[in-house]
Amino acid sequence: MISIRNIHKRFGAQIVLNGINLDIEPGKTTTIVGPSGVGKSVLLKLIMGILEPDNGEILIFGKNITKARSERQRNRIRRSLGVLFQSAALFDSLTVYDNVAFPLIERGGHSRRDIHNRVLFMLEALSLESYAYNYPEEISMGIRKRVGMARSLITEPKVLLFDEPNTGLDPLVGQEVYDLIISCRQKWGFTGVVISHEIPEVFQVSDRVVMLLNGNIIEEGSPEDLMNTQNVAVRQFLEGRVDGPIKIQ
Ligand SMILES: Nc1ncnc2c1ncn2[C@@H]1O[C@H](COP(=O)(O)OP(=O)(O)O)[C@@H](O)[C@H]1O
Numbered sequence: 001m002i003s004i005r006n007i008h009k010r011f012g013a014q015i016v017l018n019g020i021n022l023d024i025e026p027g028k029t030t031t032i033v034g035p036s037g038v039g040k041s042v043l044l045k046l047i048m049g050i051l052e053p054d055n056g057e058i059l060i061f062g063k064n065i066t067k068a069r070s071e072r073q074r075n076r077i078r079r080s081l082g083v084l085f086q087s088a089a090l091f092d093s094l095t096v097y098d099n100v101a102f103p104l105i106e107r108g109g110h111s112r113r114d115i116h117n118r119v120l121f122m123l124e125a126l127s128l129e130s131y132a133y134n135y136p137e138e139i140s141m142g143i144r145k146r147v148g149m150a151r152s153l154i155t156e157p158k159v160l161l162f163d164e165p166n167t168g169l170d171p172l173v174g175q176e177v178y179d180l181i182i183s184c185r186q187k188w189g190f191t192g193v194v195i196s197h198e199i200p201e202v203f204q205v206s207d208r209v210v211m212l213l214n215g216n217i218i219e220e221g222s223p224e225d226l227m228n229t230q231n232v233a234v235r236q237f238l239e240g241r242v243d244g245p246i247k248i249q
């Protein structure tokens with residue numbers, strides 16, 4: 001369970017988050033949506049303890065990452081989190097195999113044999129065996145996403161965070177990524193947090209949707225609730241209209 005309490009974050013004069021309260025339910029996928037620049041990635045970085053809030057706190061399974069005193073303490077709390085960044089962010093100089101092995105090696109405490117077995121298992125689970133010795137530049141974007149997923153899952157995180165999992169992909173590959181999220185969640189049962197501006201496409205992986213605007217949560221509910229909302233700003237966003245209370249940046 002992740003508990004976000006009264007989170008405030010500003011950069012200089014720009015108020016990005018203005019008192020966010022949100023409980024992320026275990027075993028479900030919560031999607032945070034909102035127009036570009038609204039603070040979705042900032043919220044994700046606050047959850048991961050990469051950024052510090054000006055006010056408020058974030059508890060991850062009861063542990064306060066915002067009050068952690070050292071990087072070591074933060075790292076311990078981060079162990080329950082896995083992240084899939086926008087670009088999949090693979091290491092270009094490492095093979096698929098070594099990319100997937102990397103988080104285990106970095107974390108330490110695993111024998112070479114244990115690492116090898118886990119990597120093989122994960123490559124098989126995601127049908128990546130035949131790419132094990134390829135480099136990222138030699139494989140397609142869809143396969144890179146699968147490698148990114150394997151690398152995130154190898155440490156068996158309880159919570160998996162996705163930042164714009166399919167931005168910049170063509171629609172077919174984008175759909176592959178959603179299918180991948182759904183099938184992996186069935187298999188591994190993680191709690192999902194997805195950040196996206198792709199609506200309604202992202203709703204297919206969402207149990208609950210939260211919409212951010214002007215520093216606050218302006219709407220939350222099931223995908224159906226959002227589709228049927230009367231909130232003018234949410235409707236504008238859903239319908240992709242330029243006119244309305246949301247100013248396009
Ligand atoms: N490290 C930073 N320093 C200054 N401004 C930042 C920083 N990170 C994000 N911002 C600003 O905060 C706002 C929200 O950014 P972000 O969370 O990346 O938006 P999005 O919802 O598109 O993910 C943007 O205006 C961005 O320029």
Ligand SMILES: [Mg+2]
Binds near residue numbers: 040042163164
């Ligand atoms: Mg972002």
